[in-house]
Amino acid sequence: MYFIDVILPIPLKQTFTYSVNKDEAAFLKQGFRVAVPFGKLKLYTAIVYQVHDTAPHGYETKSIDHILDEEAIITASQIKHWEWIASYYMCTLGEVVKAALPSAFLLESETIISLVKDKVVEDTSLRDEDFLVYEALQHRSPLNVDDVKSILDKKNVVLVLKRLLDIGVIEVQEEVYEQYSPKLKKYIKLAPAYEKEESLKELLDQLSRAPKQREVLMQLFMLQAQLKKPVGIDALLAKSNASASSVKSLVAKNILEEYYIRKDRINYEGEDATEVKTLSDSQETALQEIITSFKRHDVTLLHGVTSSGKTEVYVRLIEEQLKAGKQVLYMLPEIALTTQLISRLQQYFGAQVSVYHSKYSIHERVEVWNNVLAQKEKAQIIIGARSSLFLPFQNLGLIIVDEAHEPSFKQYNPSPRYHARDSAIVLASLHKAKTLLGSATPSLESFHNAELDKYGFVELKRRFGNVLLPSIELIDIKEKHKKKLMTGHFSDRLLEEIHETLNNNEQVILFQNRRGFSPIVECKTCGTSPQCPNCDVSLTYHQYKRQLRCHYCGYHMAMLVECNACGSDSIDSKGFGTEQIETELLSLFPKHSIARMDQDTTRGKHAYAKLIARLENEEIDILVGTQMIAKGLDFRNIGLVGVLNADNLLNFPDFRAHERSFQLLQQVAGRAGRTQKRGKVLIQTYNPHHTILKQVSVNDYRGMYKEQLEERYQYKYPPYYRTIRITFKDKNLTKNDQAALWYTLALQKQLGANVLGPEIPPVARVRNKYISNVLVKIPKPQSLAKTKEYINSVQRAFNLTKEFSSIRVSIDVDNY
Ligand code: ADP
Ligand code: ZN
Ligand code: ZN
Numbered sequence: 001m002y003f004i005d006v007i008l009p010i011p012l013k014q015t016f017t018y019s020v021n022k023d024e025a026a027f028l029k030q031g032f033r034v035a036v037p038f039g040k041l042k043l044y045t046a047i048v049y050q051v052h053d054t055a056p057h058g059y060e061t062k063s064i065d066h067i068l069d070e071e072a073i074i075t076a077s078q079i080k081h082w083e084w085i086a087s088y089y090m091c092t093l094g095e096v097v098k099a100a101l102p103s104a105f106l107l108e109s110e111t112i113i114s115l116v117k118d119k120v121v122e123d124t125s126l127r128d129e130d131f132l133v134y135e136a137l138q139h140r141s142p143l144n145v146d147d148v149k150s151i152l153d154k155k156n157v158v159l160v161l162k163r164l165l166d167i168g169v170i171e172v173q174e175e176v177y178e179q180y181s182p183k184l185k186k187y188i189k190l191a192p193a194y195e196k197e198e199s200l201k202e203l204l205d206q207l208s209r210a211p212k213q214r215e216v217l218m219q220l221f222m223l224q225a226q227l228k229k230p231v232g233i234d235a236l237l238a239k240s241n242a243s244a245s246s247v248k249s250l251v252a253k254n255i256l257e258e259y260y261i262r263k264d265r266i267n268y269e270g271e272d273a274t275e276v277k278t279l280s281d282s283q284e285t286a287l288q289e290i291i292t293s294f295k296r297h298d299v300t301l302l303h304g305v306t307s308s309g310k311t312e313v314y315v316r317l318i319e320e321q322l323k324a325g326k327q328v329l330y331m332l333p334e335i336a337l338t339t340q341l342i343s344r345l346q347q348y349f350g351a352q353v354s355v356y357h358s359k360y361s362i363h364e365r366v367e368v369w370n371n372v373l374a375q376k377e378k379a380q381i382i383i384g385a386r387s388s389l390f391l392p393f394q395n396l397g398l399i400i401v402d403e404a405h406e407p408s409f410k411q412y413n414p415s416p417r418y419h420a421r422d423s424a425i426v427l428a429s430l431h432k433a434k435t436l437l438g439s440a441t442p443s444l445e446s447f448h449n450a451e452l453d454k455y456g457f458v459e460l461k462r463r464f465g466n467v468l469l470p471s472i473e474l475i476d477i478k479e480k481h482k483k484k485l486m487t488g489h490f491s492d493r494l495l496e497e498i499h500e501t502l503n504n505n506e507q508v509i510l511f512q513n514r515r516g517f518s519p520i521v522e523c524k525t526c527g528t529s530p531q532c533p534n535c536d537v538s539l540t541y542h543q544y545k546r547q548l549r550c551h552y553c554g555y556h557m558a559m560l561v562e563c564n565a566c567g568s569d570s571i572d573s574k575g576f577g578t579e580q581i582e583t584e585l586l587s588l589f590p591k592h593s594i595a596r597m598d599q600d601t602t603r604g605k606h607a608y609a610k611l612i613a614r615l616e617n618e619e620i621d622i623l624v625g626t627q628m629i630a631k632g633l634d635f636r637n638i639g640l641v642g643v644l645n646a647d648n649l650l651n652f653p654d655f656r657a658h659e660r661s662f663q664l665l666q667q668v669a670g671r672a673g674r675t676q677k678r679g680k681v682l683i684q685t686y687n688p689h690h691t692i693l694k695q696v697s698v699n700d701y702r703g704m705y706k707e708q709l710e711e712r713y714q715y716k717y718p719p720y721y722r723t724i725r726i727t728f729k730d731k732n733l734t735k736n737d738q739a740a741l742w743y744t745l746a747l748q749k750q751l752g753a754n755v756l757g758p759e760i761p762p763v764a765r766v767r768n769k770y771i772s773n774v775l776v777k778i779p780k781p782q783s784l785a786k787t788k789e790y791i792n793s794v795q796r797a798f799n800l801t802k803e804f805s806s807i808r809v810s811i812d813v814d815n816y
Contacts, residue, residue: 002053003061004028006036006046009098009106011091011415015049019061025051030079031072033105035065035158043145043158045106047074047097065156073105073373075392077430082390084426090724090788090811091415099416100390102365104165104172113161113170114142121169129160134169171363186617187230188220188247191257203255212246213255220256233258233617244618245505276348279316283309286460287316293456294434299425301404301450302438303701304460305469306670307634310438311341313460314400315348317436318381322352326397326433327372328381331424333406333631335385340612340634341402342383349381356384356391386411386420389427396431399424403631404437404446405663410814417812421446440670441663444656444712447705448719463674470641470672470679472697474688477645488584489576494642494682495588501680502592502621506639510585510624511668513649514577515540515598521548521560525568530560536765541573542600543583553767581624581644589622597625630667634674641672643683646693653762655717656816658692662704665696718816721754722778724791725815728758729769729808739798739807740772746794751776751787769808775815788813 002025005015018036020028028034032048043065055061082096098106115137126134129152136151137143148157164170194200207214219239223231237244250256279287286302290313293300304310314330321328332341335357346353356368371379373392382388386409389399401409401421409420421437428435437446437455450457463469475491485492501508521541522529529538532550539548541559549556562569582596595601595611602608608628614620618637623629649661665683673679685693695704713720726743730736740758747755757774764771778787791811798804 001055002051003055004034004051004064005049006034007049007093007097008036008038008044008046009101010044010094012094014086014093016046017056017061018064020051020064024064024067025053028067029072030076031074033068033073035068035156037062037065043156045158049079049093066158068158068162073369073392074101075373075394078390078392081423081427081430085416085418085423087788089416089418089813090792091417095415099387099411099414102369104363104366105369112142112144113137113148113164113172116168116171119169121167125167126169127160127163130163130169133157133160133164137170185260186233187259188233188236188251188256189231189259190217190220191254194255210246212243213250216246216250217255243505276315277312279312280309280464282460282462283313283464286458287313289458290317290436290456293458297454297456298429299435299437299449299454300456300458301442301446302436302458302460303442303447303450304438304440305463305699306440306667307463307467307674308440308460309464310402310460311344312464314402314436314438315345317398317400318345318349321397322349322380324397325395327375327379327393327395328397329388329391329393329399329424329427330381330383331388331399331401331409331420332383332385333403333408335383345381345383351378352380354379354382356382356388358385358387386418389420389424393427393431396428396433398433399428399435401435401437403439405439405441405443406631407660410816412812413810415810417810417815419814422814441666441701443663444659444705444708445719448709465676467673467676468678469699470669470681472669472681472683472699474693474697475682475684476686476688477684478686487588489581489644489684490584490588491684494684497640497680497682498589498622498642501639502589504639505637507615507618507620507635507637508622508640508642509629509638509668509671510581510622510642510644511627511629512576512578512581512624512644513626513664514575515551515579515600515626519575519577521571521573523563523566523568524570524572526563526566528563528565530557530564534766534768535763537763540577543579544600552763575648576644578624578626585622585624592621593619594622594624595620597623597628599626599628602628627664627668629671630664633671635671636675638672638674639677639679641669641679641681643668643681643685646683646685646690647687650687650690650692654816655712655715658711659704659708662692662696662701665693666699666701669696716777716779718814720780722784722813723815724776724778724787725812726774726776726791727810727812728772728774729810730806731769732806733770735803736770736772736807739804739809740774742801742804743794743798743809744774746797747774747776747791750790754778754782 002020002022003017004020005017008016028048028051030048030050033045034048035043036046038044045068082093082100085096086093121134132151133148145157148161149155152160161170165172194203204214207217220231220236223235223239233247236247247256251258290300290302302310318328335355342355354368354371356365368379369391372382373394375394382391401424404421411418425435446455449455475493477486477491480486480491487495498508519540520529520538530548531537532539532553532555534555535550535552537550537552539550542549546559547556548559560571563571578596578598582594585594595614597611602611612633615623615635643665646661646665649664650657669681672681683693687693691707692704712718728736728740737758744755744758754777755774756777758772761771761773776787776791778784795809798809
């Protein structure tokens with residue numbers, strides 16, 4: 001008798017045992033996929049964990065349905081890594097598998113299948129069964145696997161589906177995103193009307209009274225002659241010392257025409273070839289220090305101020321790895337936010353760069369997976385968000401975690417609730433590779449680890465080109481209100497600086513941490529504010545659609561005309577969001593182009609990339625946005641960054657609120673003045689004496705670090721204590737409270753006063769479910785493994801308690 005243990009992509013126990021015959025046992029190895037029956041009707045794709053001959057006790061094993069692969073698609077080191085994740089983050093291997101594999105690898109019976117549009121298929125190339133399904137789909141698409149079963153009148157249809165998938169006739173349904181936002185580059189040419197010599201002559205005569213504009217034209221002709229290809233507007237500006245405004249007026253007069261050409265992401269030939277940049281002395285020193293540091297440390301933290309040129313240092317490290325034939329993983333907090341970086345790396349490494357991200361279609365993801373597995377040339381450098389660390393690397397040499405302090409590296413929901421930075425470090429160690437964490441504002445934990453010499457540490461203290469860090473001014477808006485110097489949400493100082501910046505032909509970025517028009521709508525008569533019916537929060541007013549919306553569940557309704565409670569029509573709004581700022585700007589600066597970047601304006605596929613391109617091309621004068629605008633963007637012409645209100649960041653109820661505020665404000669400030677001229681940052685606040693704001697204004701990372709660390713020590717938070725949060729959710733409030741209390745008491749038996757709660761979170765109900773939290777704090781000397789073991793034993797007892805069977809419990813390790 002032969003058996004295999006398999007991992008099923010479900011949150012049940014770790015592995016399941018099935019029986020196989022002798023041939024199958026000889027053929028199968030860890031990392032193969034097999035289709036297995038589960039429950040009465042279901043069929044799942046499972047991953048072989050091990051092959052053995054020990055019959056399980058107490059139950060009859062079923063046999064497998066089919067083998068899906070000819071060779072393993074998952075490597076041994078992936079399985080090891082996933083086991084670490086499952087054990088560290090207290091979830092099942094199945095949950096990790098589900099998160100790790102592109103869903104096309106995991107056909108299951110609920111899977112929905114649809115026809116690939118416009119795919120031409122020779123009928124003769126299909127087997128009979130394939131054809132039946134193909135035909136059925138032409139009448140009715142999509143189908144689910146059960147439909148296919150009844151069409152073919154058989155239980156086992158996985159092979160048919162796999163064949164159709166392989167030849168690209170069907171696709172597994174999922175939101176399919178377009179491949180990649182095409183990057184458009186702005187070019188400039190003479191309007192056709194002036195192409196004839198006479199009219200051109202006439203034009204040049206006319207322009208003798210506008211020497212600057214004439215000069216621009218002459219430069220354009222010269223560039224055209226030199227390059228013998230389209231002239232980018234950036235190239236023209238660089239060559240001719242012309243101001244953007246003289247080009248603008250030539251365009252306005254219809255003498256020049258702007259047009260766009262799509263910049264293909266891989267086909268970089270023909271583009272102005274980027275010479276490899278020479279590192280500055282401090283970059284060179286940092287590079288050497290990193291290389292030296294890696295001799296002693298597996299992990300090194302690169303603390304480099306914004307615009308210090310970290311990316312160029314990464315480029316050198318990557319080059320070195322490629323020369324040694326190693327793969328490199330370059331992780332970013334959110335791919336959507338880093339179109340810029342992708343094209344920068346592609347300029348250097350061209351076709352060796354692959355991008356892996358959940359927003360790409362499943363076919364692209366499968367392709368990247370296979371390329372990485374086969375160590376293909378085009379998958380030597382992977383740029384990806386957190387899920388890229390699940391790829392089947394064979395020969396990883398280096399992981400770069402850029403913007404390593406970013407909270408979005410942590411996955412909160414669903415399980416596995418892993419931190420990609422920490423999981424990356426473990427992944428690197430499995431490959432005997434190195435990890436570089438890069439940040440201008442490292443997280444407290446990472447900096448602490450560097451201080452303890454667990455990580456190596458390298459610093460870049462100056463901006464590239466010795467550009468000064470922006471000057472940061474705090475503006476007391478309480479005072480400004482008193483003196484009646486506020487126009488809407490703008491102080492006189494901020495308005496003054498905006499005007500000046502615009503007059504200098506520079507752009508302005510304004511930061512407001514909330515989207516929508518105003519967060520709270522309130523009746524002036526009775527004080528009631530409209531609430532989400534599903535969640536325990538007030539609705540946010542969105543003026544553009546005249547709607548009230550819930551930011552937790554998406555519920556929305558038309559804006560009220562009168563109060564629901566008392567019928568009064570004196571409905572007022574409190575607080576403000578990006579939308580309101582945009583509205584105020586439109587009336588304050590009617591002649592300038594104003595745009596907004598937040599979740600509401602970047603929903604469309606390419607909306608984000610388009611906004612970035614418009615800002616790069618200087619078609620936007622003032623951009624107002626949420627923290628989206630803070631991350632890693634490199635713009636050339638931002639003279640001023642304004643923060644409308646720093647207080648709502650600082651007052652957030654979280655032990656990291658101060659650290660996060662510091663990071664966010666420094667990052668936002670870092671967008672200003674990245675070329676020659678020193679940029680300006682104005683921060684409006686009701687508390688100009690707040691320590692964090694003081695530290696932000698003088699760039700005092702270390703001061704912030706020391707002070708926050710002290711607080712963490714006093715209040716028993718990371719990095720001194722580890723924390724695990726256990727969350728309870730149920731429709732029934734009483735039952736949920738009882739369950740949380742039961743669990744807390746059980747934990748306290750062993751862990752005593754380090755178990756806090758149950759506590760009701762600020763938003764106590766979401767999507768009709770009540771929420772209760774318990775926090776377990778773990779002091780350094782206490783074994784983390786033993787603590788988790790104990791929590792697991794409490795969980796098992798909890799599972800056996802019938803009255804709690806409806807309660808959803810989720811465990812979040814390192815929940816911050
Ligand atoms: P960071 O990632 O540290 O914020 P970047 O890598 O974006 O900084 O660099 C900031 C700017 O300086 C970029 O526009 C980059 O092109 C430029 N830069 C950095 N290093 C060099 C170099 N060695 N030579 C020329 N330009 C550089
Ligand atoms: Zn009322
Ligand atoms: Zn809601």
